[in-house]
Amino acid sequence: MGGNGEKEENGETLARVEHCRGAGNVLEAKLIRYPPHWCRWTGEESSYYTFLVTGPDEPSREHPVEGEYIHWLIGNIKGDKILQEKEYIYEYIGPDPKKGTGKHRVVYLVFKQPDGKLKFDEPRLNDSTRENPRRKNFSCGKFAKKYNLGDPVAANFLYVEWGLNKSRVIPPWSMGGKVTLPTHPDYVWDPEENMPWFLSKKDLEKPVTPEPF
Numbered sequence: 191m192g193g194n195g196e197k198e199e200n201g202e203t204l205a206r207v208e209h210c211r212g213a214g215n216v217l218e219a220k221l222i223r224y225p226p227h228w229c230r231w232t233g234e235e236s237s238y239y240t241f242l243v244t245g246p247d248e249p250s251r252e253h254p255v256e257g258e259y260i261h262w263l264i265g266n267i268k269g270d271k272i273l274q275e276k277e278y279i280y281e282y283i284g285p286d287p288k289k290g291t292g293k294h295r296v297v298y299l300v301f302k303q304p305d306g307k308l309k310f311d312e313p314r315l316n317d318s319t320r321e322n323p324r325r326k327n328f329s330c331g332k333f334a335k336k337y338n339l340g341d342p343v344a345a346n347f348l349y350v351e352w353g354l355n356k357s358r359v360i361p362p363w364s365m366g367g368k369v370t371l372p373t374h375p376d377y378v379w380d381p382e383e384n385m386p387w388f389l390s391k392k393d394l395e396k397p398v399t400p401e402p403f
Contacts, residue, residue, distance in 0.1 A: 205231045205344035207298050213346055216293060218353030225262060225282035226272075231300045231344035233270030238303040240265045240339060241272055243282070243296065244330055250291040260328035261285060261296070265310050266303070279310050280325065281317040285350045293349040299330060301339035308337055 204213060208226035225243075233239060243262035247254050262282040268275035287294045315322055334340065 203232050203344040205229055205298055205300050205346045207346050209296075210298070210346045210348050214348065216349040216351065219285050219287050219294075219350040220353065222296070222348075222350060223284040225284075229272050229298065229300075231270050233300075233302070233343070235269040237269070238265075238307050239267040239270070239343075240301045240303060240308075240337070241267055242299045242301075242330055242333075244299065244328060245285050245294055245296055247294040248326070249288060251294065252292075256326040258328045258330060259285075260325050263312075266307050277310070278314070279312050280315045280319075283317055283320050283325070286320070287350055287352045289352045291352065293351045296348050296350055298346045299342045300344035301334055301341075302343045303337070303339065305338060310337070 207229045209217065209222050229241065231239075241262070241264045242260065245259040245261055246257040248256040248259040260280055261284065263278075263280035264272060264276050265279055266275070266277040285294055285296055313324070315324060319325065334342075
């Protein structure tokens with residue numbers, strides 16, 4: 191077993207995602223405009239997995255007429271890390287909550303592919319397809335049933351909200367292909383993961399109390 195997930199008291203596996211600190215933290219949407227550089231879960235190196243990032247609160251939690259919105263869809267991930275062998279089905283598009291619509295959930299789901307490597311028949315969507323109707327009213331449940339994925343083996347979530355922030359956001363993988371820690375307040379180094387966390391030091395100093403999902 192990979193040992194990279196965290197077991198909660200109820201026995202469910204919490205996926206470790208670069209953007210999440212535990213579960214239920216709140217970020218400005220601009221801080222996750224780029225996809226997470228890494229996500230890990232307790233998995234088997236010889237198995238294949240599907241990873242989805244979905245937003246059920248579009249355009250707002252009170253009126254989710256476009257939810258679920260699928261932000262990212264990757265299949266045929268070999269092992270327990272998205273840095274390994276994988277197949278992009280829908281490229282990443284970050285959440286874009288409008289001012290005054292409150293907090294939006296962003297949900298990260300990992301499914302094990304019990305039938306091994308799959309042939310996905312969905313049309314591929316790149317990162318310029320925000321308004322594509324295939325991204326709106328997506329159903330993780332129907333997708334999982336279509337490919338016999340069963341229940342998620344790992345999950346996590348956070349909240350995003352509209353916010354005006356004048357600081358620039360620099361993805362760590364944009365500097366010559368090397369994963370280095372930028373001298374930028376939106377990153378802190380996690381010695382346990384040997385990776386930068388895509389959060390501000392100011393936010394990490396605050397205790398995070400997850401809200402009801």
